[in-house]
Amino acid sequence: MKNKSYIGISFIILIFGIWSVPKIITKFKKSDLHLIGKVPAFELTDQNNKKISDKDYLGKVYVVEFFFSTCPTICPKMNENMLLLQDEFYGNPKFGIASITINPEHDTSEVLKKHAEELGVKHYNWHMLTGDKTYIFDLAKKGFNMYAGENKNVSGGFEHSGMFALVDKEGNIRCRKDAFENPILYYDGLEEEGVQAIKEDIKKLLEE
Template sequence: MKNYSYVGISLVILIFGIWAVPKIIAKFTTPDMAEIGEVPKFSFTNQDGETITNEDYRGKVYVVEFFFTTCPTICPKMNENMVKIQNEFYGNPNFGIASFSIYPEHDTPKVLKAYAEEYGVAIPNWNMLTGEREAIFELANTGFNLYVAENKEMDGNFEHSGYFALVDQEGVIRSRYDDFGNPIAFYNGLDKKNIEMLKEDIKNLL
């Protein structure tokens, strides 16, 4: 039985030259996913009191969310689903999660540590981050285009997006395309189908 991979590569070399091989291979191995934008620089404190920046995620595929520990509505479901994603890639050092608290005055590293233990955070690359509220809001609303705001009329006094962002190894926000060829941009952290899509796309990037 012929080895068609070798035959194909041989034809590429014959027709285009040896220089074309890396480009041809890249075409078939690079994920066909949209580039939404580059993650801006950030620096916050995690649940262990360590300073974490965007450079700590360089070379990793990671998922981003904005939440707060006293959230009485969507955050518990979001983090239940995030744990499912964690478990899917448990043991892979090239995968991570960044959870930014939008209520940093309450969500100290100690509070975030207890929350992480309660929800079963078990991988070293899952950082629950706190810092200056203005910087976190700027990162959410401008850096990721994931809406957050203080609203005293809402349960918990905040409103925020329930979507997750997917970031590749180079710090670029990525997503799949919908059936019409448009980037979906973000993944609904409350929707089972979206969570499965996200898992597939993480594997694609990894």
């Protein structure tokens, strides 16, 4: 009788174990987002005069943008949309933002701190970063392949991409694919569609 009970219990445990395996596999499965490559290494100074590097973001899903505090054109809209991302993931320690100025000669840590306060930056993993101008331009154009440059003939004196880069917990740049299965590379930081898409994909990466 004892042997029959033991066999019965063992059978139940075995079936339960088999049934549980797919759930465990699903939980740790990578999302369908395309892997572009490693985020370029960087080290800059944030609004609190603290050195921040790409390594400080490891273990976090984060968004990267290039901007400048006196930008009169696309930056206000990018700021508005980045604030939406802050609100969506506020309080989540696994989420972060890296806002890198392309006018570091003006945008010192002190200037960026005031700018952050005026914008309503509250998330402790949102770093507004400054440093050497040549270093930052190389990081934008050669590291991320996102345009940034000076142009005295345009309003504000600088031009830059309005796109957001999405980086996973392991430091990989990731993105979704379009209707033709082509990687979009970066997300439109100016349009509602792009912001909604990056929100959805941040959630996917947070679950990985």
